[in-house]
Amino acid sequence: MLLFLLGGFEMKHMNSRWIISLAVAGVVAFAACGVADEVAAGKEPANLEQMKQRLYVDLGSNVGEPVTSGNVYNAANEFTPPVSCADGIGGSDLSFKWTAPQSGSYTFSTLGTGSLLDSVLHIYTFSENSATALLGCNDNADAPYPIVSSSVTLMNLAAGAQIRIVVDSYEPPTSRNGAFKLNIVPNFILCPSAPSECRVSPGTWTQNGCVYPPKAAGTQCNDGNACTTSDVCDGAGACGGQPLTCANTANATASSCSAGSCTITACAAGWANCDGVYSNGCETNLNSSDNCGACGSHCGSPNICSGGTCAACAAGWANCDGVSSNGCETNLNSSDNCGACGSHCGWPSSCVGGTCELSCDVCDNGLECCAPKRCGYAPNGSSICK
Incomplete structure (x- = not known):
């Protein structure tokens, strides 16, 4: 039921049916809740007092100064203010349901220009059928008299907590001094931090x-x-x-930005960025003995790197200098590299078929002369082995 003017109500029994009539009270553009089912069904309420307390205005989770305005003139007297904050039984009143949007402290008041009601504000944990769990109440917020507004601050309300706010009158008001404004103000910033630097904060x-x-x-x-x-x-x-644009450096085919710096993501075939430096590009030839097919892949002697793969040399040859570009440059049938790189055959041996053997010569007389002897000449000039 949408009410633009909401106030007290009375119940009449006519032709075996109960009718709820709402007296004009104040400008409140919210839904009056709680009684629709029983009224629509045409059933007599089981408990008249409970039925009266189930009529309220749902303010949702709105905050502001004011959240709503109203007038309790000619409204029903549904609630009695607690004796702890009022010295009378009160007069006509209106009640509101409100849900805390976030956890924190909130102040509820009837302060402000145009709020003429000599109000008593009492607040309860919300219940459809009762108002007994008192959370706070106040008569004169700015005593001494004649300040007649009320103010209640509730600390540590949990997000989603539902309360009933009762704006009560100290005595039956006239149409003029029954007007009030209900303020609900959080005592903290509801929307402190924007989700983006490009949005205004607080919200x-x-x-x-x-x-x-x-x-x-x-x-x-x-x-x-x-x-x-x-x-x-x-x-x-x-x-x-x-x-950020990253140009390709030497032998690089793709580059991109990472953590604010340019990096090489792909190199030309046969090249690699082994030092990880962007500026000198893909600096390493992968057809070398120290980087054969991959950074740090070493082809040890006597092998060579061929097309990015470590390969063996032909029989009798070796890559003794470790340089792949000049191939298998060393003959292993030599006195300094006999059968292997650095294998030296000293006199009187010589390298024969990759093996160090004793050296033999044929003297002029046709005789073989093997080390440690050598071919020579006798005093008469004849060839001898001595």
């Missing part, structure tokens, strides 16, 4: 949650990406910049 609380308006397009910001430059807001709440 504004609405019934649907926090709203953070976008900053103007072109506002400087930081999108958190080290690989963009000249970051600005786009006017819709997002921050962005121009991507």
Whole structure:
């Protein structure tokens, strides 16, 4: 039921049916809740007092100064203020349901221009059928008299907590001095931090949650990406910049930005970025003995690197200098490299078929002369082995 003027009500029994009539009270554009089912069914309420207390205005989770305005003139006297904060039984009143949007402290008051009601404010844990779990109450917020407004601060309300706020009168008011404004003010910032640097902070609380308006397009910001430059807001709440461009260096075929620095992501075939430095490109030839097919893949002597693969030399030859570019340069049938790199055959031996053997000569007389003897000449000039 949508009420624009809400006040007290009375119940009449006519033709075996109960009718609820609402007396004009104040300008309140909210839904009056709780009685629709029993009224629509045409059933007599089981408990008249409970039925009266189930009529309230649901304020949702709205906050502000004021959240709503009203007038208790000619409204029903449904609630009695606690004796702890009022010295009378009270008069006509209106009640409201409210849900805390976030955990924290809130102040509820009838302070403000146009709030003429000599009010008593009492607040309870919300229940459809009762108002007994008192959370706080107040008669004159700014005593001494004639200040007639009321104010209650509730500490440590949990998010989602539902309460019933009763705006009561000290005595039956006239139409003029029954007017009130109900304020609900959080004692903290409801929307402190925007989700984006390109939105205004603090934000504004609405019934649907926090709203953070976008900053103007072109506002400087930081999108958190080290690989963009000249970051600005786009006017819709997002921050962005121009991507950092990384040119390909020597033998590189693809480069990109990572953590604010350019890196090589692909090299030309046969080359690699073994030192990890962007500026000198893919500096390493992968057809070398120390980097054969991959960085640090070493082809030990006597092998060579051929097409990125370590390969053996032909029989009788070896890569003794470890340089792949000149191939298997060493003959292993030599006195200094006999059968293996650095294997030396000293006199009187010589390298024969890759093996060190004693050296033999044929003297002029046709006789073989083997070390340690040598061919020579006798005093008469004849060839001898001595």
